[in-house]
Amino acid sequence: MFEYAPAPESRSVVDIKPTYGLFVDGRFVDPTDGGSFKSINPASEEVLAEVAEAGAQDVDRAVRAARTAYEQVWGPMPGRDRAKYLFRIARIIQERSRELAVLESLDNGKPIKESRDVDLPLVAAHFFYYAGWADKLPYAGFGPDPRPVGVAAQVIPWNFPLLMLAWKIAPALAAGNTVVLKPAETTPLTALLFAEICQQAELPAGVVNIVTGAGETGRALVEHPGVDKVAFTGSTEVGRAIARAVAGTRKRLTLELGGKAANIVFDDAPVDQAVEGIVNGIFFNQGHVCCAGSRLLVQENVADRVLESLKRRMAQLRVGDPLDKNTDIGAINSAAQLARIRELSDAGSAEGAERWSPPCELPERGFWFAPTIFTGVTQAHRIAREEIFGPVLSVLTFRTPAEAVEKANNTPYGLSAGIWTDKGSRILWMADRLRAGVVWANTFNKFDPTSPFGGYKESGYGREGGRHGLEGYLSV
Amino acid sequence: MTATATSARSDLSELGRSETALRTFLHGLPGVDQVGAEQRAAQLGTRSIKTSAKAQAIDLAIRMVDLTTLEGADTPGKVRALAAKALRPDPADPSCPHVGAVCVYPAMVPYVAEVLRGSGVHLASVATAFPSGQAPLEIKLADTRAAVEAGADEIDMVINRGAFLAGRYAEVYDEIVATKQACRDAHLKVILETGELATYDNVRRASWLAMLAGGDFIKTSTGKVPVAATLPVTLVMLEAVRDFRAATGRQVGVKPAGGIKTTKDAIKYLVMVNETVGADWLDPDWFRFGASSLLNDLLMQRTKLTTGVYPGPDYFTLD
Numbered sequence: 027m028f029e030y031a032p033a034p035e036s037r038s039v040v041d042i043k044p045t046y047g048l049f050v051d052g053r054f055v056d057p058t059d060g061g062s063f064k065s066i067n068p069a070s071e072e073v074l075a076e077v078a079e080a081g082a083q084d085v086d087r088a089v090r091a092a093r094t095a096y097e098q099v100w101g102p103m104p105g106r107d108r109a110k111y112l113f114r115i116a117r118i119i120q121e122r123s124r125e126l127a128v129l130e131s132l133d134n135g136k137p138i139k140e141s142r143d144v145d146l147p148l149v150a151a152h153f154f155y156y157a158g159w160a161d162k163l164p165y166a167g168f169g170p171d172p173r174p175v176g177v178a179a180q181v182i183p184w185n186f187p188l189l190m191l192a193w194k195i196a197p198a199l200a201a202g203n204t205v206v207l208k209p210a211e212t213t214p215l216t217a218l219l220f221a222e223i224c225q226q227a228e229l230p231a232g233v234v235n236i237v238t239g240a241g242e243t244g245r246a247l248v249e250h251p252g253v254d255k256v257a258f259t260g261s262t263e264v265g266r267a268i269a270r271a272v273a274g275t276r277k278r279l280t281l282e283l284g285g286k287a288a289n290i291v292f293d294d295a296p297v298d299q300a301v302e303g304i305v306n307g308i309f310f311n312q313g314h315v316c317c318a319g320s321r322l323l324v325q326e327n328v329a330d331r332v333l334e335s336l337k338r339r340m341a342q343l344r345v346g347d348p349l350d351k352n353t354d355i356g357a358i359n360s361a362a363q364l365a366r367i368r369e370l371s372d373a374g375s376a377e378g379a380e381r382w383s384p385p386c387e388l389p390e391r392g393f394w395f396a397p398t399i400f401t402g403v404t405q406a407h408r409i410a411r412e413e414i415f416g417p418v419l420s421v422l423t424f425r426t427p428a429e430a431v432e433k434a435n436n437t438p439y440g441l442s443a444g445i446w447t448d449k450g451s452r453i454l455w456m457a458d459r460l461r462a463g464v465v466w467a468n469t470f471n472k473f474d475p476t477s478p479f480g481g482y483k484e485s486g487y488g489r490e491g492g493r494h495g496l497e498g499y500l501s502v
Numbered sequence: 503m504t505a506t507a508t509s510a511r512s513d514l515s516e517l518g519r520s521e522t523a524l525r526t527f528l529h530g531l532p533g534v535d536q537v538g539a540e541q542r543a544a545q546l547g548t549r550s551i552k553t554s555a556k557a558q559a560i561d562l563a564i565r566m567v568d569l570t571t572l573e574g575a576d577t578p579g580k581v582r583a584l585a586a587k588a589l590r591p592d593p594a595d596p597s598c599p600h601v602g603a604v605c606v607y608p609a610m611v612p613y614v615a616e617v618l619r620g621s622g623v624h625l626a627s628v629a630t631a632f633p634s635g636q637a638p639l640e641i642k643l644a645d646t647r648a649a650v651e652a653g654a655d656e657i658d659m660v661i662n663r664g665a666f667l668a669g670r671y672a673e674v675y676d677e678i679v680a681t682k683q684a685c686r687d688a689h690l691k692v693i694l695e696t697g698e699l700a701t702y703d704n705v706r707r708a709s710w711l712a713m714l715a716g717g718d719f720i721k722t723s724t725g726k727v728p729v730a731a732t733l734p735v736t737l738v739m740l741e742a743v744r745d746f747r748a749a750t751g752r753q754v755g756v757k758p759a760g761g762i763k764t765t766k767d768a769i770k771y772l773v774m775v776n777e778t779v780g781a782d783w784l785d786p787d788w789f790r791f792g793a794s795s796l797l798n799d800l801l802m803q804r805t806k807l808t809t810g811v812y813p814g815p816d817y818f819t820l821d
Contacts, residue, residue: 027781027784028555028558028559028562028772028773028776028781028784029555029558030549030550030551030555031551031552031553031554031555031556032552033550033551033552139548143548294533295532296532296533296534296535296538297532298532298534298538298539298542298741299534299535299537299538299539299542302538302541302542303538342777351548351549351550352549352550448533468535468537468538469537469538
């Protein structure tokens with residue numbers, strides 16, 4: 027046997043402070059009412075830092091700072107000068123990427139190989155990409171002189187803390203807006219390190235403000251009358267509440283919400299690569315991915331063979347310490363999320379689906395869930411309809427391409443889909459009919475700053491990434 | 503399960519009798535997506551193998567080396583020295599294992615055989631008009647018989663790439679079957695020369711063809727064309743031996759050859775074996791490296807792990 031010795035990435039590259047304030051107007055400040063909460067390492071339940079909780083007054087202070095910076099500095103600044111700051115931020119992110127990756131894995135629970143090889147390269151790439159747009163906005167296709175919107179309120183989730191920050195902040199700043207961003211309450215630390223990077227880049231005060239807190243802080247932010255634009259990524263439930271809150275106001279809104287993507291495998295698919303794609307589709311980032319391929323639709327005549335390969339491959343997945351460089355699946359982000367995954371998985375068993383996980387030893391402390399597949403799932407099962415947001419795959423079968431389309435589309439969501447076949451014509455035929463914002467062909471979970479991303483139906487509206495991602499931040 | 507496996511076994515043995523059956527079977531194998539295969543190989547290459555795992559991997563890799571010299575300038579003196587090195591790769595450290603085999607041209611086999619006799623190190627000889635394979639079949643078979651008679655217990659043959667690329671699968675198949683017979687008790691390694699087959703679909707088909715015809719090992723390359731062993735090609739071949747065993751019950755070995763020069767590279771291959779086909783193949787009987795300069799790098803890293811310092815290159819023998 028060939029056992030891999032522990033290969034831990036060093037924690038010493040990152041210096042976590044015991045407490046963090048709010049980042050308002052270019053400085054770290056204490057919250058007005060002195061509230062705070064703890065951010066923990068989900069792999070060990072160890073407290074990493076105490077973080078300020080922003081109340082309504084703090085949010086107000088941040089929005090005012092953003093407004094002043096927008097009117098006096100950032101809005102009037104020529105695009106080529108805004109670009110300089112964004113390029114500078116992008117370069118600092120690259121220089122400090124190891125530090126940021128370790129902190130992301132500590133706070134979020136995701137394996138270091140993903141934060142190092144996926145999250146951080148994409149974060150830097152987003153800033154580089156939108157830096158390039160800052161002085162070329164008249165050529166983005168939104169008229170000869172598109173203007174910024176003003177102050178953007180941005181609320182982001184915990185699954186890709188720094189990457190979601192980049193998706194929100196980079197286009198907003200490139201277009202000339204200023205921002206108040208609220209990171210998720212379980213993963214605030216990389217956003218606060220990003221605030222330090224803004225200081226290091228000498229970004230003018232008030233252009234980026236970070237207010238930490240939970241739902242109440244988020245509500246205060248999106249409901250603040252001084253906000254011109256709201257951008258939210260998170261659950262469909264909260265997205266609905268935000269849409270109600272901004273209805274009837276002048277605020278513009280983009281939402282990137284849940285998903286229940288179909289990963290569709292035809293009988294002529296390259297089997298070994300399709301299995302890799304299935305694994306990457308659902309077990310990447312512990313399945314905490316809004317566009318995860320959480321429903322496997324496999325053609326019935328190859329289902330047994332594909333499942334056999336899939337199970338063999340799943341037995342190779344290494345679950346454990348997120349900082350070990352050989353870990354494939356890290357910790358579930360929070361006790362609450364673990365409870366939800368357990369509840370839906372139990373419902374899957376109770377409704378008669380067959381549950382399977384590879385033999386897999388889970389650590390005692392922290393929040394863990396073994397990679398799991400359910401076979402014999404039908405469209406009527408809860409696990410085929412509700413977003414689990416965990417490492418749980420529901421396997422369904424189909425007989426014909428038309429049936430595959432019908433089943434794939436038979437969900438209130440429409441964020442992404444995957445197609446696996448050797449036939450180019452079938453890929454195009456399917457892509458025309460799938461109601462999903464992103465359709466991957468013979469691959470899955472591929473992201474690039476130049477490519478727009480967003481949903482159909484209850485997966486939200488508006489696009490992030492690419493030229494399209496500028497639209498939400500421009501008066502067009 | 504047993505019933506299906508048995509019937510599959512007999513079905514597959516019939517394939518070689520008809521060009522049509524062989525073609526239908528080989529073209530019915532699942533395709534390989536180039537991007538996906540290369541991505542998977544690259545991912546496996548990021549595994550971090552440290553301390554005890556690294557020590558274990560280095561010793562295993564040394565035992566898997568087919569220490570090779572295939573030059574027009576090879577002489578009895580040169581190959582004797584190489585054989586001596588195969589027996590005691592690190593004269594300063596008796597705990598260092600010997601390599602898997604020595605691999606030479608047929609004319610050099612008798613000289614190597616004298617040195618290796620009774621040592622447990624195998625003696626491999628290339629044959630069948632290596633490296634091009636462009637000779638009449640009778641000559642290729644005579645080449646093989648001569649090598650076996652001179653003492654080789656492993657034969658590395660080349661397939662007829664011209665026939666394969668022209669779609670004459672039965673011809674390739676028949677040549678392998680004939681060479682296998684000429685080998686008698688010697689193990690047959692079938693060199694696909696994947697650099698000339700170009701696509702992963704071809705690599706998968708050639709792998710199955712070689713296994714169906716009775717090859718004991720499938721080997722990537724001669725080392726004589728610009729593109730030799732790569733991780734993705736080896737991945738596709740490993741998937742083929744895995745699927746072949748599932749279908750027939752017979753285990754076939756894999757040998758990447760050419761271009762593997764560093765310990766880091768060798769460890770990437772071992773990780774790939776471990777995570778694609780598992781522990782059953784992590785043995786010199788089932789996985790080999792065709793290499794020459796790799797050995798000294800393995801020895802240097804081995805000494806670094808035991809002593810904590812890198813000795814200079816002059817502390818390792820150049821043979």
